[in-house]
Amino acid sequence: MIRVLLADDQHLVRSGFRVILETEDDIEVVGEASDGLAAVERAAQLRPDVILMDVEMPGVDGLEATRRITASTGEDGPAVLILTTFDRDDYLFAALRAGASGFLLKTGTPEALIDAVRILSRGEALLDPQLTRRVIATFARPGEVTPQRTADLGELTPRENEVLVLLAGGCTNAEIAEKLFLGEATVKTHVSRVLAKLGLRDRVQAVVFAYENGVVGPSRG
Known part of the structure; x- marks a missing residue:
């Protein structure tokens, strides 16, 4: 219930x-x-x-x-x-x-x-996907983002960093799996580890975090 x-x-x-x-x-x-x-x-x-x-x-x-x-x-x-x-x-x-x-x-x-x-x-x-696009558009504007938190991004493996970048682009697990040639179950595990290592609750917070901390931006997003 x-x-x-x-x-x-x-x-x-x-x-x-x-x-x-x-x-x-x-x-x-x-x-x-x-x-x-x-x-x-x-x-x-x-x-x-x-x-x-x-x-x-x-x-x-x-x-x-x-x-x-x-x-x-x-x-x-x-x-x-x-x-x-x-x-x-x-x-x-x-x-x-x-x-x-x-x-x-x-x-x-x-x-x-x-x-x-x-x-x-x-x-x-x-x-909503329309709102997601607005979030990304706003956080991708140079000079408009001030980091709101700090985290040791060095704790992420190269693969986990790739997953975070794709999450920030609004990709679903299926889309991440296709882009990285992985199974969806493996992607789900990577997503869970990224959230846990960065102290994030969910994918939405991952999008915000990635833009606030310069993981992605206008030149990479």
């Missing part, structure tokens, strides 16, 4: 999400929060698998709440899916840097929301 926490300052929105999700046999809404501080507290109390997080909430907003939750729980914590009505790049980039594993607009379909919850519950990341 996938345990979900809803964080949104609008009661009707939370009720709508609850109705959508609880029609599924494998999803259970275990709690709600009407602001970011309550979301942080409820996340610690309820230990959900996935948190649906609004951005604009009173007091502590959804981005700060996401930072606090991911910082305190690490890789074993809940996956945060940012849901917002605002299609703004600054929200998108801030959400990814805060540790969110997914970003969806509230204008999407109920089916898309259900699929997103299941994807994040499996430890995978979710970002």
Whole structure:
């Protein structure tokens, strides 16, 4: 059973999400929060698998709440899916840097929301391909990237570095396997090792990390 926490300052929105999700046999809404501080507290109390997080909430907003939750729980914590009505790049980039594993607009379909919850519950990341292109385009602009974290890239093997570069280009496991002449199972193992060595939660964070730390850029991406 996938345990979900809803964080949104609008009661009707939370009720709508609850109705959508609880029609599924494998999803259970275990709690709600009407602001970011309550979301942080409820996340610690309820230990959900996935948190649906609004951005604009009173007091502590959804981005700060996401930072606090991911910082305190690490890789074993809940996956945060940012849901917002605002299609703004600054929200998108801030959400990814805060540790969110997914970003969806509230204008999407109920089916898309259900699929997103299941994807994040499996430890995978979710970002619309159009948004991925925007992330890459922004991080590829010279002079616009300031490293947000440091890591020993020297820990990566040559093959793992190749995998990271392809991840940053938005390649799927199947595409990486084709480009490197490897089996998909082997690629999955390499991806897991890259994430573990760099302390990253998922593929989305790998894209951000690669551009922020100069692994790829305009001349290589």
